[in-house]
Amino acid sequence: MHSKIPDSRTDADSRRQFLKGCVSVAGAAVAVATVSPQVEARDTYQRPPGALGLLYDGTLCIGCKACVAACKRVNDNPPEFSTVDKLWDTPLDTSGYTFNIIKMYRSGTMATKDDEVNGYAFMKTSCMHCADPSCVSACPVTAMTKDPETGIVAYDAEACVGCRYCVVACPFGIPKYQYDSPTGKIGKCELCRHRTKDGHYSACAEVCPTGATLYGRTSDLLREAKRRLALEPGSVTTYPRGNLSGGPDQSYEGYVGRYKQHVYGETEYGGTQVLKLSAVDFEKVGMPYLSPKSSASTSETIQHTLYGGLLMPFAVLGAMTYVAKRNVHHEDDAPADENDKEES
Known part of the structure; x- marks a missing residue:
């Protein structure tokens, strides 16, 4: 009967890859927010004349x-x-x-x-x-x-x-x-x-x-x-x-x-x-x-800036997909020395 011996180095590498992936996603989000069409801050709405x-x-x-x-x-x-x-x-x-x-x-x-x-x-x-x-x-x-x-x-x-x-x-x-x-x-x-x-x-x-x-x-x-x-x-x-x-x-x-x-x-x-x-x-x-400024005007400005043209969601989703694929390892792709460890 063979038992798999965990490799702490492999776990550490996986954690590093995960953290790098998170940084990549954050970077993609910032990049999209920077290059996306600029939305002017909306003013606070005023009362209608007949309020x-x-x-x-x-x-x-x-x-x-x-x-x-x-x-x-x-x-x-x-x-x-x-x-x-x-x-x-x-x-x-x-x-x-x-x-x-x-x-x-x-x-x-x-x-x-x-x-x-x-x-x-x-x-x-x-x-x-x-x-x-x-x-x-x-x-x-x-x-x-x-x-x-x-x-x-x-x-x-x-x-x-x-x-x-x-x-x-x-x-x-x-x-x-x-x-x-x-x-x-x-x-x-x-x-x-x-x-x-x-x-x-x-x-x-x-x-x-x-x-x-x-x-x-x-x-x-x-x-x-x-x-x-x-x-x-x-x-x-x-x-x-x-x-x-x-x-x-x-x-x-x-x-x-x-x-x-x-x-x-x-x-x-x-x-x-x-x-x-x-x-x-x-x-x-x-x-x-x-304050004299409504939070609705602030939140809507932020949302319209980040999600204008749906660029932000697509960029983040694409970055997350890329990171996920990089961190998926199939057994057939495992290095020979890892297979040898499992059989020892």
Whole structure:
């Protein structure tokens, strides 16, 4: 009976050949990227002129969560429980069945509203309807789309394949997967676009008693936000409610809060159609710091450069095939001294 004696030198040679092959593949990739047609970096998309959205003012919010209940009602979403008694709808975050939620910032004794120290504050969390949305860019089947006129980021369940790329791509963590759905489905705010045909608008803005959530054209909302920032804290001003860009006058007089001098969403991520005001630092109330450039513009530029004309995939595949063939040894091709070792 003959046994094969492993040759450590042969194994070392194989490893060296493998590493050389990897270097060759990497070199081929770099070479193709260098000589492939240059693709100009795409700019971050801007909001369409007629973009619709929301303005949320945390200083006006009283945490009643009427917006959360209204959103559930008009979207036929079931309650979600976070307590043992299961008496109330108590979602802790947005989900596949909760598209809008009010979160609370807490500090120390929580004695004063809108104080960062020993105070508390509210912040609304829902889809930001980005000017250049990553969810739309990442979706391989156009289940996520952006309306060219209203700018609303919409979802088509019929086209969705449940890949959840949109979930990973969103910097705000908004699209959520309904894991109990037999076909796979995403849930997110769509600004109640299904209600516009009946003369309605976003339910969260329709029911807000203080005008903390305001609906309208984003251009109008941005002007209103900047008007408030220019006011003296503690002074009295008029606050609109409902639909800023149309509908009956529901305005009322109230005191001006001590705003942070920034409109969140004006420039973040290339701009969003949902704008926010706060008296507490935005990162403390859960809004992430984002640069003015969208990641979608960066990722698409890289992809189009590497895969333009399919040169990169073909080059890498060809290099890998070449390396694989070089490292395949048939028994008939084995050197005589190796055969002698096997017989000894």
